[in-house]
């Protein structure tokens with residue numbers, strides 16, 4: 001009997017020890033309920049609004065992300081980072097820094113798989129990334145971008161069913177083709193419109209070119225009267241999402 005009581009007390013104690021974790025309040029989703037489960041690549045803004053969203057995929061990386069964060073800070077610009085889960089696990093400090101600087105964070109899967117996935121595999125890729133993002137940064141994000149923009153391999157359908165906002169882009173910087181920084185700026189300037197979403201990279205191919213292009217890009221877009229906001233804020237400004 002005494003032993004049973006002790007076991008009972010032990011169970012109770014271990015339950016109590018875990019309670020703070022169980023009752024840990026996650027930060028609220030930055031995506032309003034009416035925008036969850038949809039897909040978008042740009043928004044329509046009431047004129048004369050000229051807000052746009054800069055987005056960086058595939059990071060964080062130790063050689064490009066800190067440089068990009070420093071430039072964004074210097075120009076007082078907020079952006080959105082679609083991170084790869086295993087990169088967040090590898091570089092937790094950089095991940096925390098980007099959230100601390102006020103940038104939005106989105107899910108870009110655990111390992112950047114772009115082949116065909118069954119629902120279990122798709123769920124694993126997205127859930128694992130979501131878990132590590134929350135564990136490292138404290139943010140629970142419902143923003144999702146599929147690797148390589150693939151829409152039919154099982155990830156997007158899983159993400160939509162699970163209330164993620166699937167965010168694509170309207171302007172492809174083509175930085176992954178590793179052009180010169182000036183060419184990246186010109187590619188973006190040719191396509192940009194108010195409400196636009198720009199695709200760049202702070203991980204994988206093109207990240208160093210993207211980092212090098214950023215000051216010239218921000219100068220040029222600011223000169224054209226554009227204002228940089230995070231994706232959730234761009235949605236909010238449009239009023240439609």
Ligand SMILES: [Zn+2]
Nearest residue numbers: 057058147148
């Ligand atoms: Zn990617």
